[in-house]
Amino acid sequence: MKNRIDACFEQLKAKGEKALVTFVTAGDPDFDTTEKCVLEMFDKGADIIELGVPFSDPIAEGPVIQRASLRSLKGGTTLDKIFELVKKLRTKTDKPLLLMMYINTIFRYGTEKFFKSCAQYQIDGVIVPDLPFEERDEIAVQAEKYGIYNIYLVAPTSADRVAVIARESKGFLYVVSSLGVTGTRSEITTDFSTLLAPLDGIDVPCCIGFGISDAQQAKKMSQFSDGVIVGSAIVKIIEQQGSQAAPAVGEFVASLKEPLKG
Amino acid sequence: MGKTGRFGEYGGQYVPETVMTAVHELEAAYDKYKDDPEFNSELRTLYRDYANRPSMLYYAQKMTEDLGGAKIYIKREDLNHTGAHKINNVLGQVLLAKKMGKKRIIAETGAGQHGVATATACALFGLECEVYMGAEDCKRQSLNVYRMNLLGAKVTPVDSGTATLKDAINEAMRDWCSNIDTTFYCIGSVMGPHPYPTMVRDFQKIISEEIKAQLAEREGRLPDCVIACVGGGSNAMGAFYDFIEDKSVRLVGAEAAGRGIDTPDTAATMALGTLGIFHGMKSVFLQDEYGQIAPVYSISAGLDYPGVGPEHTYLRDSKRAEYIPINDEEAVCAFEYLSKTEGIIPAIESAHAVAAALKIAPTMDKDKILVINLSGRGDKDVYSIARYRGVDLVEE
Numbered sequence: 001m002k003n004r005i006d007a008c009f010e011q012l013k014a015k016g017e018k019a020l021v022t023f024v025t026a027g028d029p030d031f032d033t034t035e036k037c038v039l040e041m042f043d044k045g046a047d048i049i050e051l052g053v054p055f056s057d058p059i060a061e062g063p064v065i066q067r068a069s070l071r072s073l074k075g076g077t078t079l080d081k082i083f084e085l086v087k088k089l090r091t092k093t094d095k096p097l098l099l100m101m102y103i104n105t106i107f108r109y110g111t112e113k114f115f116k117s118c119a120q121y122q123i124d125g126v127i128v129p130d131l132p133f134e135e136r137d138e139i140a141v142q143a144e145k146y147g148i149y150n151i152y153l154v155a156p157t158s159a160d161r162v163a164v165i166a167r168e169s170k171g172f173l174y175v176v177s178s179l180g181v182t183g184t185r186s187e188i189t190t191d192f193s194t195l196l197a198p199l200d201g202i203d204v205p206c207c208i209g210f211g212i213s214d215a216q217q218a219k220k221m222s223q224f225s226d227g228v229i230v231g232s233a234i235v236k237i238i239e240q241q242g243s244q245a246a247p248a249v250g251e252f253v254a255s256l257k258e259p260l261k262g
Numbered sequence: 263m264g265k266t267g268r269f270g271e272y273g274g275q276y277v278p279e280t281v282m283t284a285v286h287e288l289e290a291a292y293d294k295y296k297d298d299p300e301f302n303s304e305l306r307t308l309y310r311d312y313a314n315r316p317s318m319l320y321y322a323q324k325m326t327e328d329l330g331g332a333k334i335y336i337k338r339e340d341l342n343h344t345g346a347h348k349i350n351n352v353l354g355q356v357l358l359a360k361k362m363g364k365k366r367i368i369a370e371t372g373a374g375q376h377g378v379a380t381a382t383a384c385a386l387f388g389l390e391c392e393v394y395m396g397a398e399d400c401k402r403q404s405l406n407v408y409r410m411n412l413l414g415a416k417v418t419p420v421d422s423g424t425a426t427l428k429d430a431i432n433e434a435m436r437d438w439c440s441n442i443d444t445t446f447y448c449i450g451s452v453m454g455p456h457p458y459p460t461m462v463r464d465f466q467k468i469i470s471e472e473i474k475a476q477l478a479e480r481e482g483r484l485p486d487c488v489i490a491c492v493g494g495g496s497n498a499m500g501a502f503y504d505f506i507e508d509k510s511v512r513l514v515g516a517e518a519a520g521r522g523i524d525t526p527d528t529a530a531t532m533a534l535g536t537l538g539i540f541h542g543m544k545s546v547f548l549q550d551e552y553g554q555i556a557p558v559y560s561i562s563a564g565l566d567y568p569g570v571g572p573e574h575t576y577l578r579d580s581k582r583a584e585y586i587p588i589n590d591e592e593a594v595c596a597f598e599y600l601s602k603t604e605g606i607i608p609a610i611e612s613a614h615a616v617a618a619a620l621k622i623a624p625t626m627d628k629d630k631i632l633v634i635n636l637s638g639r640g641d642k643d644v645y646s647i648a649r650y651r652g653v654d655l656v657e658e
Contacts, residue, residue: 056554059435108553155280180440
């Protein structure tokens, strides 16, 4: 079966649209809210959704997602409960779902068991911010075996590494917009044409994330890429509105998607 | 070592892509300078003239007679400038940072000893310094916070998570991600992504090299047992390293059991931990079944860490070193014992090693030799020991 991520980018390309990838921390503040937000986001234009698996020590996250992780963990979120959520979601949506998580969560769960569960519950890919390209063998065999994509990241510091990483990328390449951790930035000054020049001739979509918080930034970033990724700005709405957040999240997602429709 | 930066299967470089280039840059710089005669000559001069090395190897006659077993020597790392072994590593890393043209140094600290050492080296080299310290630890070690400020460093309290050492490391890593071009992350223990565990061990191995030479001069032979406390494990790696090939030398690490390994209030990673990947390395960690890192506890802020350096895990697995848990009560008793018996007030961290020696020395014959690595001095701990004993010290 074709991976849903590949199918998604093919359809977007045919329509001349850019991808909107959105993020929520699973179980923040509870699973009902996550379910509502995910369905609402897909309904209002999200093409791919990342479910954040909360970790006690999320070193790549800024304060917003740190707090969301804490709220979720306090509510008793576990990986097994997240798989249960995915099972429910899969009765209602066939769009790509990714897990964004730290390597220790996979490792402790058991790498083989984890990817087997991903396949069973129809997760399409994983993003593991503390698993750099050099350490990809930690999960490569098992991910491949079960057809789950490990989405690689490149950063403004990646330089010569961009082409090497892109050539082995599947699904899409996650381009970190600027130095630092997740969270909104007033301005993104990275020179993407230089950073992403090595991608010429490499056939993998790239999406820019970290710090994109409104439609203007989304539009600007989409000019350099095949899509944009928005996380903290959505999580912030959930932080403010709690279990009532879904409509506002949907409205915000619609505003982000608008300039990406081409 | 197999793959780059591995000790058996342990170690590695599990860090975000943003810092990978910095990690590689550091690797290259360290490879270049570690055997560079000029770099090493500068470092040796700093060790001698600034840090007060070699540290003395002291024969603890009263303790030996009192325990009635092995002859006990104490390696006086507490007499180093800034009062602990931490300065050995910091001078090495900050000198390296200077050579690399870095302008800003960041560090994490638990008890404050590594933070003080880093602030000291930055004052000496004229570099900007920011130290991340758990808000909880800032309270426990307010004297060290003030000391770092005196030395010109900025101390940033970390409120996230358990507000202790691991959270300070998280925050330092986040800072590093944001300021990679200008900033050098001076990690305080044999942990983190490669090359840190190797580099920090190399800067600390002078401890075992000196013990070996000093004991050869005094006794004409190797010790039979070397004991050091283990949090992340830098003073222990330093005290063990030159003896690893000398198979007759028993190597013992004393880890912090807190209120006991049968309670949740513990930091005994070797006794209770499981294999995981965290803070850039594969090693052993205290964590739950889903891999959430556990809150840890010890009376000693310096041993209050839920993991241990990867080379220690390797030494344990290969049965070259053994690790024993020492609880708060045993450590405090050893703190008081060494103070009264030898007139040496040890750091509460180092008192864990003393406590292990109190157990092991009496079981050894009188012709055997045991060395305690006394990693730091205990002035900083007087308040918390008094509190533990129910004495409320107030300075007017």
